[in-house]
Amino acid sequence: xxxIDEPRIVPTSVSRVDTLTVGTISIxxxxxxxxxxxxxxxxxxxxxxxxxxxxxxxxxxxxxxAVPSVPLVxxxxxxxxxxxxxxxxxxxxxxxxxxxxxxxxxxxxxDSLRALPRTEEVRDFHCVTGWSVPNVHWAGVRLSDLLDxxxxxxxxxxxxxxxxxxxxxxxxxxxxxxxxxxxLAYEMDGKPLPREHGAPVRLVMPRMYGYKSVKWVxxxxxxxxxxxxxxELRGYDPDAWIS
Amino acid sequence: xxxxxxxxxxxxxxxxVNAVFFxxxxxxxxxxxxxxxxxxxxxxxxxxxxxxxxxISWVCALALVFLLGDSRRLLRTAREIEVLxxxxxxxxxxxxxxxxAAFTILFLVSGLLLWFGERDTAFxxxxxxxxxxxVMYVALTLFVGHLYLAVxxxxxxxxxxxxxxxxxxxxxxxxxxxxxxxxxxxxxxSAATNAIRT
Numbered sequence: 246x247x248x249i250d251e252p253r254i255v256p257t258s259v260s261r262v263d264t265l266t267v268g269t270i271s272i273x274x275x276x277x278x279x280x281x282x283x284x285x286x287x288x289x290x291x292x293x294x295x296x297x298x299x300x301x302x303x304x305x306x307x308x309x310x311a312v313p314s315v316p317l318v319x320x321x322x323x324x325x326x327x328x329x330x331x332x333x334x335x336x337x338x339x340x341x342x343x344x345x346x347x348x349x350x351x352x353x354x355x356d357s358l359r360a361l362p363r364t365e366e367v368r369d370f371h372c373v374t375g376w377s378v379p380n381v382h383w384a385g386v387r388l389s390d391l392l393d394x395x396x397x398x399x400x401x402x403x404x405x406x407x408x409x410x411x412x413x414x415x416x417x418x419x420x421x422x423x424x425x426x427x428x429l430a431y432e433m434d435g436k437p438l439p440r441e442h443g444a445p446v447r448l449v450m451p452r453m454y455g456y457k458s459v460k461w462v463x464x465x466x467x468x469x470x471x472x473x474x475x476x477e478l479r480g481y482d483p484d485a486w487i488s
Numbered sequence: 489x490x491x492x493x494x495x496x497x498x499x500x501x502x503x504x505v506n507a508v509f510f511x512x513x514x515x516x517x518x519x520x521x522x523x524x525x526x527x528x529x530x531x532x533x534x535x536x537x538x539x540x541x542x543x544i545s546w547v548c549a550l551a552l553v554f555l556l557g558d559s560r561r562l563l564r565t566a567r568e569i570e571v572l573x574x575x576x577x578x579x580x581x582x583x584x585x586x587x588x589a590a591f592t593i594l595f596l597v598s599g600l601l602l603w604f605g606e607r608d609t610a611f612x613x614x615x616x617x618x619x620x621x622x623v624m625y626v627a628l629t630l631f632v633g634h635l636y637l638a639v640x641x642x643x644x645x646x647x648x649x650x651x652x653x654x655x656x657x658x659x660x661x662x663x664x665x666x667x668x669x670x671x672x673x674x675x676x677x678s679a680a681t682n683a684i685r686t
Contacts, residue, residue: 280571280572281567281570283569283570283571283582286590287589287590290587290590291590294590294591297615297618297619299613299615300615301618301619302614302618305615323521323617325532326530327532328532329530329531331530373612374617375615375616376618440527441526441527480609
């Protein structure tokens, strides 16, 4: 029998590689069809990666809960800024201005800010880009306490927070700003607020995505209406509530 | 000493274009990602642009090398890599190439989603950052291993010559890649090459 005919007489259910086992002679005829496992691996990696856009976070959180002692990401924080350099805090020259449509404008230096009644909040921090940091321990001044001191005027329906990091600015409505868990925080996890987190004081609006929690707050102004802030002007949703 | 051809000019150009853009993206990306570096360097809006447009240029440059260079050769190399057996490349090299190619797509898609997601909520997925970062961690690990094998490890570092000049020592090729039927370099000793074939 001619070896070249061999593949024709084997049953069709037998793959071509199996013809190797029929006899050593068929090896001379044709090499087994090369298996492109590499292509499969390539496609599987791409498909696995793309589908992880859907399942990635669930699995990751599951992993993080399963091995809580090992931090999977360095600190969990990602530092987002919009200016060329982060503002530098100097306790001698730093002032916080609280003004706008108020009965009693206020200028606070760092010590007088720290002298105001202190409050604490332990909350998860959520960024709109998808990362979160659980159980951040904030300490600072309750924003509603500060607003009470300056006596918002009749026309004031929103609060504008201006950062020392120019041109970052954002707004809360007065009702949002008066919620009891909204802070001007000067401490984070037991330490003075680090520079990259907005030293010396940042807004903490824990019910909304992080871009509302303005860092390096330099001015707080009562204004007639909430307008679009820095990121809202660049496409972020003005409705930043964490659902 | 006689040499055999391992990589053509198009293959080498493709590799080095990829390498240059990978480094650019790794450096700008790590500055954006690591808080200490972010604080040190600042200029986040500029770095974001450098990173984003670097990524766009990366895939465009690879596409240009493919279109303007020896496309057939690249396709043949791709088919060679798909078959996981030792020949011109060993299986480890092929796995590295396959995963790197897949990561190019994952980096590109997740990077574009991050960029557009900053502008339109429709493009925002909770796991985009996770994917981009996860791929970065694996890719950097592969890159370090690749550097070690190409530059440091005595048994494999000779291969660097193949990726710079195109040719490798025939003795080395025979030892490391016995299954590879290497074509001789111009002016090389073809009798010795035949020895590899047998």
